[in-house]
Amino acid sequence: MYCLITGATRGLGKVLAGHFWQHGWSLILSARDQNVLNQVTSALGDRQGQSLNTIAGDLAYPDEVERIVKTAKSMFPRLDVLINNAGIQGTIGPLWENKWEDWQKTIQVNLLAPVFLCRAFIPWMKETGGGSIVNLSGGGATGPRANFSAYATAKAGLVRFSETLAEETKPFGIRVNCVAPGAMKTDMLGEVLQKGTAAAGEREFAHAQKVFSEGGTSMDHVADLVLFLATDASKEITGKLISAVWDNWEEWPQHLDELNTSDVYTLRRITGRDKGFSWGDK
Ligand SMILES: NC(=O)c1ccc[n+]([C@@H]2O[C@H](COP(=O)([O-])OP(=O)(O)OC[C@H]3O[C@@H](n4cnc5c(N)ncnc54)[C@H](OP(=O)(O)O)[C@@H]3O)[C@@H](O)[C@H]2O)c1
Incomplete structure (x- = not known):
């Protein structure tokens, strides 16, 4: 099984790399710094029948994202799983004090780069029988996050993008889910x-x-959830935003009917009616 993980040199991405490697996956690990990527791969060591590859590249630059795609396609015969984990906190402070270049860069790294990677890899997944995409959500996706407008906007966008893409790719056996890892x-x-x-x-x-x-949050627990979404253990689960901290996702395979015929675990508008306000009905 073949998986690409972005942002694999530190934090959650490094834990994901270790987890998938231990579970028998061939990997492409990506981040900006080739030296650190080399350190990560040497720490993982060799495993028979699995291949471990790296691509250094900066997701802030569209041409580098394009190069990552090209290189990945030359390394693997197919891509089963794409994990859009790389992210930046980006510019912090009230919007009007943020530098416009920094705000744009936050959107580029946290939203446009993952979208580009999905767009580029989906035709390949389609041709080779399907796949699973896991996008990392974050604070601000489901509620306002003052002083982090670029991050919140990117993550909310990424969640709605994932819901939409999940519908587009369902007929082709490609699933798209988001993970809210909790504070790490x-x-x-x-x-x-x-x-x-x-x-x-x-x-x-x-x-x-x-x-x-x-x-x-335990990053190992988040990695368990991402691995679940990567494999057939979660088949038929798509278009959902899943919290590693609050959701009992281990039990979801027994509740596929309700998961797939309702809008649970998705981004929706809350109305006055939902809250039982007397003025909420038209
Ligand atoms: N930490 C939290 O509390 C938290 C909460 C909710 C969601 N999340 C989400 O979880 C994911 C992982 O976060 P984390 O806390 O593990 O982050 P982290 O420790 O800061 O690591 C970020 C990773 O992304 C890579 N990266 C950063 N900028 C990049 C760029 N321009 N191009 C390519 N790679 C880049 C970094 O490597 P290089 O610097 O070497 O490029 C690093 O490997 C992110 O999507 C984040 O938004 C985190």
Whole structure:
């Protein structure tokens, strides 16, 4: 089985690489720094019958994303799973104080690059019998996240994109899901502490402090969920946003009917009627 993981040098991506490698997958690991990619692959070591490859490239540049696709196609006979894990916190602070180039870069890395990779790999997946795409969601996808407008916009966009793409690709045996990993003690969250309360705001800062002192979500548990979505264990599950912290996804295969005939675990508008407000009915 063949899988490409972006952002595989640190944080969750590195844990995902280890997890998939241990479970017998051939991998392409990508991130910007070739030296760090080499360190990650040497730590993983050799495993018989599996291949371990790296592609250094910066998702902030569309031509580099295109090169990643071309190189990946020359390394594998097919791609079973694409994990769009790479992400940046991006510009922090109120929108009008954000540099426009930084805001755009956050959208490019967190939204446009994953969309480009999906668009480029889907025809290949179609030709070779299907596949699974896992996109990493994040804070701001399901509610406002003040002082992180670029990140929140990108992640909300990525979730709705994934829901839409899931419908388009269903007839071809390609599934698309999003994972909300929960707060993890990684460099990305460390940036919130570095920026301080002035840019990030009291709430975000206190939250990051709490995660750093208490440890945050178990990345191994997130990796279990991503592996579940990568394999046939989750067949028929598509177009969903799944929380690694709050959702009992292990039991979902027994509830496929309800999952597939309702809008549970998707982004939707909440109305006054839903909340039982007396004025909510027309
Ligand atoms: N940490 C959290 O609390 C949290 C919460 C919710 C969602 N998430 C999401 O989970 C995913 C993983 O986050 P993380 O916390 O593990 O992040 P992280 O520790 O900061 O690692 C980010 C990874 O992405 C790569 N990367 C960054 N910029 C890149 C670029 N321009 N081009 C290519 N690769 C790039 C980094 O490698 P290089 O720097 O070497 O390129 C690194 O491997 C992200 O999508 C994030 O939005 C995280």
